[in-house]
Amino acid sequence: MQPCPCPYCQTTMRSTHTQGLTRDECGACGAGWLGAEVLGKVVTGPVMEAVFEQAKGRPGRCRGCDAGIQYVPGCPSCGRRAPTCPGCGNAPLSAVELRDVTVDVCGKCRGVAMDREEVARLLNATTPAPRPRDEHVPEIHAADFEHEYEAAPRSMNLLPTVQLGDEPACTTCGRRTEPRYGFIWEERLFCGSCAPEGSAPYAGELTKSRPSESAGRRSQYLNTGAAESAVVWLLSKMFK
Numbered sequence: 001m002q003p004c005p006c007p008y009c010q011t012t013m014r015s016t017h018t019q020g021l022t023r024d025e026c027g028a029c030g031a032g033w034l035g036a037e038v039l040g041k042v043v044t045g046p047v048m049e050a051v052f053e054q055a056k057g058r059p060g061r062c063r064g065c066d067a068g069i070q071y072v073p074g075c076p077s078c079g080r081r082a083p084t085c086p087g088c089g090n091a092p093l094s095a096v097e098l099r100d101v102t103v104d105v106c107g108k109c110r111g112v113a114m115d116r117e118e119v120a121r122l123l124n125a126t127t128p129a130p131r132p133r134d135e136h137v138p139e140i141h142a143a144d145f146e147h148e149y150e151a152a153p154r155s156m157n158l159l160p161t162v163q164l165g166d167e168p169a170c171t172t173c174g175r176r177t178e179p180r181y182g183f184i185w186e187e188r189l190f191c192g193s194c195a196p197e198g199s200a201p202y203a204g205e206l207t208k209s210r211p212s213e214s215a216g217r218r219s220q221y222l223n224t225g226a227a228e229s230a231v232v233w234l235l236s237k238m239f240k
Contacts, residue, residue, distance in 0.1 A: 021042065051103070051105060083113055
């Protein structure tokens with residue numbers, strides 16, 4: 001951009017770059033001049049074209065007393081110089097509303113003049129606001145899950161139970177079996193003949209089955225495995 005006079009005080013402006021925009025800025029009064037190329041980065045194309053369309057034949061305003069100015073380069077009320085285009089010298093510039101900011105527009109050079117406060121307001125109005133944090137979503141902490149790992153109360157019985165039914169019977173052969181003479185395997189009742197390897201005598205309190213004293217003595221003479229199961233089955237058939 002070539003150095004040009006300020007639209008309001010005629011002081012030579014300098015090129016400046018702030019908030020991603022390059023524009024001419026007056027070092028004396030802080031006014032800014034945005035060409036169509038730079039303005040297109042602030043507003044959309046349709047909005048920018050609407051601004052230049054509205055500027056046609058529209059009166060200007062005095063920056064001193066805010067009086068309306070039309071057809072003359074100076075304010076008839078206070079005598080202050082009217083806003084002037086730094087490119088073609090057209091005065092007064094047309095006053096147009098842009099995003100709730102009143103700007104001075106030159107439809108011929110397709111540029112916009114604003115004072116310091118108006119530049120800041122326009123940039124703030126076009127900058128997306130940060131997304132507010134959703135206050136309804138609580139933060140998750142490890143302590144929130146501690147209740148899921150609480151130990152079970154001592155009074156709670158977690159040991160397996162046995163479903164005996166009205167007529168206690170062996171799960172395998174179906175023969176009626178007194179529970180006190182039966183064996184337990186995977187919470188099911190078996191007779192002595194059908195008891196699987198690893199089963200234990202039935203306990204009246206329905207707790208985990210425990211090897212009996214007789215089973216302990218028997219284990220001294222028989223190996224625990226398929227051979228033991230075969231011998232027990234054969235003896236049970238012989239002495240049934």
